[in-house]
Amino acid sequence: MAKLNTPDLLGQFKDMTLVELTEFVKAFETEFDVTAAAPVAAAAAGAAGGAADAAQDEFTIILEDAGSQKIAVIKEVRALNSSLGLKEAKDLVDATPATIM
Template structure:
C-alpha cells in the first residue's frame, strides 16, 4: 500500500460525505481500539417532556462521560492512566489532569466507563460518571 501524506489524506476526507466519514471513524475506532471522543465536557440539551421524561431517560442511560474531578496526591499515576485511556501524549494528558474537573472520556458504554473510573481511582484520582 502506498503511503499517503497528511495533505493527501485530508484531501481524501474532504471528498467524503459526512456519513462516509462517520463510518470511517467507527471502523478506525474498532480497528485500533481507540475512541475519537474529544476530552471536553459537552452539555446535553434537556429532553422535551419535563422532569418526568428526564427521570425515565436517566434510568435508560447507556452512554456515560468519565469526569476527572481531581488528580489527588499521585498526579503522575493519574497522568499515566489518562494516557492509557485516551491515547493522548504526555503534555496533553498532563494539561488535562491539571485542568480538572474535565471529561476524560465521553459517551462510552457503562462497563467501559466503570472500568475507566476504577483505573483512575486506583491511580489516586477522584472521578464521577455523568
C-alpha cells in the first residue's frame, strides 16, 4: 500500500460524511489508544522572572459560555465531573456562568 501524505489524507476526509468521519475518529482513538478531545486552555504564566512558591494542584473552573458547541461542552463537563449525570451537566451548562468544579 502506498504511503499517503497529508494533502492526500485531507482530500479523502473532505469526501467523507460527518458520520464516516466520526466512525474514523473512534477507530483511530481505539487503534492508537488516544483521545481527540479539544485542548483545554492553559493557565496564564506567573509574573515575569518570578518563580512560583508552590505548584497549585487544585483549580476552580468557571464556565462563562457554552458557545456554539454546546453538546461537546456538556460532554467535557461530564468528563471533568464524573458524578454528574447527563441532565445535571446540561442544566449546569445552561446556567452559565457556572462553577464546574
